[in-house]
Amino acid sequence: MKKNTWLWIIGISALLALIWFASASTREGTATKRTNREIAMSCMTHESDTFHIHPTLSIMVNGEPIVVPADIGITPGCMRAIHTHTPDGIIHIESNEPRDFTLADFFANWEKPFSATQILEHVADDTHRIRMTVNGAEVDTFENTILRDKDQIVIYYEPVTP
Secondary structure (H helix, E strand, O other): OHHHHHHHHHHHHHHHHHHHHHHHHHHHHHHHHOOHHHHHOOEOOHHHOOEEEOOEEEEEEOOEEEOOOOOOOEEOOEEEOEEOOOOOOEOEEEEOOOOOOEHHHHHHHHOOOEOOOEEOOEEOOOOEEEEEEEOOEEEOOHHHOEOOOOOEEEEEEEEOOO
C-alpha cells in the first residue's frame, strides 16, 4: 500500500511538472515569435505591462514645431503598446515584455511615413533635408532609432544650406 501511494505521488508530481513546463514553454514561444511590430500594434492593458518607458518626440518643419497628436495608438476599446495620451510628444511604450521598439513602430501606429527621405508629407529633395538628433547628438538611424526611456528625439525637415 505504501509503495502504491509513493508511485501515485511521484506520478502526479511528474505530470504536474510536465504540464507546468509545457505551459511555460508555450507562453515563452508565443512571446518570442511575435515581432516588435506585432507587439507595438497589439492592444494592451495597464494591468499587464511589465515594460514601461517614455521617450519624447519633437518634429520641426522649416523651423516650426509640428504637434505630435494625443491618442496616437488609442481607439475605443484598444490602447496599443506604443501610444500617446497628450499632444506634447511624450510616447508611452507599455509592453508585456522588454523590446527594442523603434521610431518605425511608433510611426506605424500613427499611420504616417518616416524615413531618411520623408517625414509626414515632407520629402527630402535638392532644397530640403531630413536630419535627426537624440539627446542633442545627431544620428543617422532615422526610423531604426531604438526608443529609450527619457530620450529627447528631434526630427528636422529643413532647407539645405550651401
